[in-house]
Amino acid sequence: MVVGSVLVTGGTGYIGSFTALALLEADYKVVIVDNLYNSSQEVLRRIELISGKKAHYHTCDITDEAALDAVFAAHPDIDNVIHFAALKAVGESGERPLDYYNVNVFGSLCLLRAMKKHHVTNIVFSSSATVYGDATRFPNMIPIPEECPLGPTNPYGNTKVTVEMMITDHVNAERANAKKAGKSGEEFNAALLRYFNPAGSHPSGIMGEDPQGVPYNLLPLLAQVAVGKREKLLVFGDDYASKDGTAIRDYIHILDLAAGHLIALNYLRANHPGVRAWNLGTGKGSTVFEMVAAFSKAVGRDLPYQVVGRRAGDVLDLTANPTRANTELGWKAHRTLEDACADLWRWTENNPQGYRQEPPKAFLEA
Numbered sequence: 475m476v477v478g479s480v481l482v483t484g485g486t487g488y489i490g491s492f493t494a495l496a497l498l499e500a501d502y503k504v505v506i507v508d509n510l511y512n513s514s515q516e517v518l519r520r521i522e523l524i525s526g527k528k529a530h531y532h533t534c535d536i537t538d539e540a541a542l543d544a545v546f547a548a549h550p551d552i553d554n555v556i557h558f559a560a561l562k563a564v565g566e567s568g569e570r571p572l573d574y575y576n577v578n579v580f581g582s583l584c585l586l587r588a589m590k591k592h593h594v595t596n597i598v599f600s601s602s603a604t605v606y607g608d609a610t611r612f613p614n615m616i617p618i619p620e621e622c623p624l625g626p627t628n629p630y631g632n633t634k635v636t637v638e639m640m641i642t643d644h645v646n647a648e649r650a651n652a653k654k655a656g657k658s659g660e661e662f663n664a665a666l667l668r669y670f671n672p673a674g675s676h677p678s679g680i681m682g683e684d685p686q687g688v689p690y691n692l693l694p695l696l697a698q699v700a701v702g703k704r705e706k707l708l709v710f711g712d713d714y715a716s717k718d719g720t721a722i723r724d725y726i727h728i729l730d731l732a733a734g735h736l737i738a739l740n741y742l743r744a745n746h747p748g749v750r751a752w753n754l755g756t757g758k759g760s761t762v763f764e765m766v767a768a769f770s771k772a773v774g775r776d777l778p779y780q781v782v783g784r785r786a787g788d789v790l791d792l793t794a795n796p797t798r799a800n801t802e803l804g805w806k807a808h809r810t811l812e813d814a815c816a817d818l819w820r821w822t823e824n825n826p827q828g829y830r831q832e833p834p835k836a837f838l839e840a
């Protein structure tokens with residue numbers, strides 16, 4: 475029995491693909507749109523191998539409103555959207571901000587317009603801890619609660635705050651318009667999910683992060699060191715005010731993050747909260763050195779690194795206070811850093827070419 479129908483933008487990407495899997499496993503119909511800018515269709519096969527279920531897929535650019543319109547028209551049962559499609563490289567966003575505004579902001583505008591036209595009223599949006607900027611400027615706000623004032627420090631973060639505002643204005647206006655017309659308007663809802671640092675892969679070893687081009691996040695870079703694609707990890711600064719001098723982040727297992735989307739969507743459908751922001755993080759910070767040690771342990775040998783200067787724009791501590799999601803949504807991150815590292819290593823070893831290869835033979839034969 476299908477419990478509902480979800481359009482997942484960016485659904486062949488890292489977080490989108492794991493969320494599509496979680497939705498299928500929870501008996502949602504899933505319709506993915508993606509332009510494959512940073513992903514590949516092979517992931518659709520992996521999702522099917524794990525879940526035994528198929529997602530519908532359309533190659534579609536979210537800045538093409540007519541193309542989105544056609545997807546909604548082809549699936550009139552879509553009643554929810556989870557919106558991942560975006561450009562996400564912080565450094566690059568400073569070099570070509572207009573591309574970031576085009577995809578992230580204009581693309582979201584096209585999506586909201588198409589949703590309005592097709593009377594789709596629930597949206598879960600991929601926001602980011604980056605909206606808080608340097609939260610250490612408020613010492614009583616570490617770990618970071620949702621009430622922390624927003625203050626993004628790069629164009630990517632600016633696009634995320636802009637889209638949060640656009641969704642908020644849209645949902646509030648639709649609710650008010652419905653009320654004026656004598657209706658409840660409570661069907662209009664949005665979850666703004668601010669995630670911290672996603673980590674890890676599927677325990678089966680056949681689904682994981684497969685960035686096209688050069689990765690810039692810590693764990694994918696460490697994985698490249700482990701397989702010899704990279705000589706060593708460059709540690710960006712050991713002069714922070716942390717226990718070992720390296721910066722602190724909140725690494726959340728991708729399966730816990732994906733589950734958070736499913737739970738947030740179910741919450742919107744059952745509780746009609748209007749617009750609400752939730753942090754998705756573990757509440758536990760880890761330093762870069764702790765991450766190097768944890769991943770080295772999963773690999774079974776020490777991985778080489780060299781301390782270099784701080785990376786521009788980095789901050790000491792980005793750890794979530796996830797209390798709101800814990801209490802309101804009943805969601806909690808259950809998996810450990812050790813799980814994330816072990817799963818990432820299994821994925822890396824089994825799929826040296828990522829999704830540009832057949833699924834590992836051992837899995838197909840099992």
Ligand code: NAD
Pocket residue numbers: 483484485486487488489490507508509510511512513534535536537557558559560561562577581600601602603669670671672
């Ligand atoms: P990803 O790059 O793996 O996934 C994004 C997907 O969107 C890709 O499949 C890409 O091909 C697609 N896409 C890009 N431009 C598109 C367009 N114009 N039309 C249609 N599809 C398009 O990234 P991810 O890590 O899975 O991130 C998903 C979302 O989560 C993004 O909105 C990102 O900003 C946000 N986010 C990511 C992180 C992180 O560290 N990975 C942290 C916080 C928030």
Ligand code: WQD
Pocket residue numbers: 562564601602603604670671672690691692693695707708709710711721722723762785788792
């Ligand atoms: C983690 C830690 C680095 C690489 C980014 C975005 C954020 C969100 C998640 C999208 C930091 C250190 C890293 C390396 C290192 N994305 N590091 N050597 O910067 O916390 O967050 O991704 O919304 O918005 O900013 O993640 O993985 O790049 O870095 O020492 O080669 O690892 O300094 O302390 P970050 P990251």
